[in-house]
Amino acid sequence: MTPGVDDAALRDLVPAVLGVLVRRGADFATAEDAVQEALVAALAKWPNDPPNDPTAWLVTAAWRKFLDHVRSDVARRHREERLLAEPAPGPTEHADDTLALYFLCAHPSLTSASAVALTLRAVGGLTTRQIAAAYLVPEATMAQRISRAKRTVADVRLGQPGELRDVLLTLYLVFNEGHSNDVDLAAEAIRLTRQLARVTDEPEVGGLLALMLLHHARRDARFGPDGRLIPLAAQDRTRWRPDLIAEGVDLLQTALVRDALGPYQAQAAIAALHADAPTVAETDWVQIVEWYDELLALADGPVVRLNRAVAIGQADGPRAGLAALAEVEATVPRHAAAAAFLHERDGDLETAARLYVQAAAAAPNLAERDHLTREAARLHHLLRR
Template identity: 70%
Template sequence: MDPFDEVPLRELVPAVIGVLVRRGAGFAAAEDAVQEALVEALRTWPADPPRDPKGWLVTVAWRRFLDGVRSESARERREVAVEVEPAAGPARDADDTLEVFFLCAHPALTPASAVALTLRAVAGLTTRQVAEAYLVPEATMGQRISRAKRTVADASFDRPGDPATVRRVLYLVFNEGYSGDVDLAAEAIRLARQLAALVDDPENDGLLALMLLHHARRPARIRADGSLVPLAEQDRSLWDSALIEEGVTVLQSALAQERRGELQLQAAIAALHADAATAAETDWVQVVQWYDELLALTGSPVVRLNRAVAVGEADGPRAGLAALAGVDPALPRHRAVAAYLHEKDGALAEAARLYAEAAALATNVAEKTHLTKQAARLRHSSVVE
């Protein structure tokens, strides 16, 4: 192991938590003990890496757990229910990584709490790192994680979890982390790889493919000033071809199983965008076909909205506006899509008005700035004309 690389160390965290839980520790106490061991490892391993990293973590975390129990036992006059400490050496306990995934995505948790707990107990991040990633004080994030651990305190490792819930949590991690010293998109991809390896489900591969294909476009998505670059305007030479190739390969393997799900279909659409050398060469007819299948599967209003854009590209803006007519106008991005289609149809004043309304409703600063600029551009064009 590279002693200066945190990732291999953090990859061990869920399995080590599982070992402690199997030995009798409660989940919350096990997670706290492993975090303490992790901090100690980060302090000592660069200079003196162990021969058996997992065994080292298990031994140190278990001792931290016993210290805590004995301290409480001294106050309450009782002894820990484990008589002999395990000796240092290879950790041969069963790998409960998947159970930790499931526990951190417990349905009783709010999405925000599930994300925070997943980043601590599965990704192995410290509370400080999680707090920095989500731009909240460390104390606030610590309280959120503590509440989450209390919520799942009585959950059992013996109950089957829900991979779909885990996938939703990982996709939240992928989409919602923007700052701090840890790249949360990369963390989500790492965890998605683990999940795909642990559970043979084509939707897990679909999630991984979708993340890889979106992440490949990341270098071209934001300008130097922080503003958004629409897909059609992105410099495709900046896209990561290796990630695209991997994403397409993973997707093809998933689709070959003939058990299509929502994430596989979303990834198929992303793959068509990635396959086009220019925006003009996008196979919009096939994109619409994938959206049709996705809509039939999910009935999602968001899918219906995105399908309207694809129809507008494949069959013209009037067809796109007709498709948009069946979408709830209260849906986020509805006005932005309407503005785009009206602009393509030559109705610049209406498009400018809709862009301005969309900007007023936007909650993301980069999106608000982009939409405001679009409105100003079209107003300027109308004045010039």
């Protein structure tokens, strides 16, 4: 980030600027490239010569970049005569295309991976290099993915109705990637969801933002100084961020009073109950199970049922939890880890140790594998005593 320039605030202007170019007649793919080039120019120029109207400056710079692209493309020379004249500002200059761009970048014709990449670049303003680094893939690979995504939505008209659930899923996927290299994807997802919340008052947008904030509030407590994963029950709750918890709870309450419950609100309610408990023993597990029941009615799925089984094990005892877990396919991710936890609570350390080993072998990342391996070693040590 360039000193003196608020990078996040600058990238917040991207949807408005991109929308202006598209409404002036620019094709989405070329306009998006032009906006990226304008952002680079702004980062270089603004620290020493900040504009009075940042949006107007970016629109002008991006439009000129777009015209440069048009002039250099012989196949589009006939369009140059129509587009060369600088349009006078009109009503479309002030139209808010933010929501339309979210819909476009999360279009159902795109794969989840393509929707995420296009959203981060076209709405989030991140460079291809930053996105590639965040997802640990070569820059050329990410550039191809973004180019394919642009071609896929090339004929989709800006302003065409879209599905909000597709946008929310895309943002949720970004958030779940967490932090990688110099790009904090969790923070970026929160920023983009805040931006979305400014242009729509749908309760589920507030529910998703609340869920993100409540999870993000615990991030500093999730890993020890040595990088080891610290499970929720063992976390130092004084390291949780009360400001994010308070904001998340407030957003959730505002959404819930609208009486239009959705899955993100239900998940946020569960997260809020965890955040409200001084210790894991004081957690209101009965109410958490009730919220999982609500979530099942809204978005039934094996992962929800697995998490519900663990909550039942806390609320009604490990055997009740194991009975609920028996209804979930053993192939569901983290099934063995959940079973190990419940068997340990039930006093069956031998079975729990075996399951922790099995869970470690199937762990999706090194941090989880290390944690589960240590859990197995701990129980093996107890069994030898």
